[in-house]
Amino acid sequence: MTIDVLAQRTGLPVPSLSSMLLVLEMEGTVDSQSGGRYARRAAS
Secondary structure, eight states, X not given: OBXXXXXXXXXXXXXXXXXXXXXXXXXXXXXXXXXXXXXXXXXX
């Protein structure tokens, strides 16, 4: 899902979502993918 779709669905501004996604990526919760997409990381 792209950050623009997330912004539209949540009503949150893109800069806020970007910060949140960075934290989630560092925690290992989401993966950044090509094309500006994000996905929930599979449970290990």
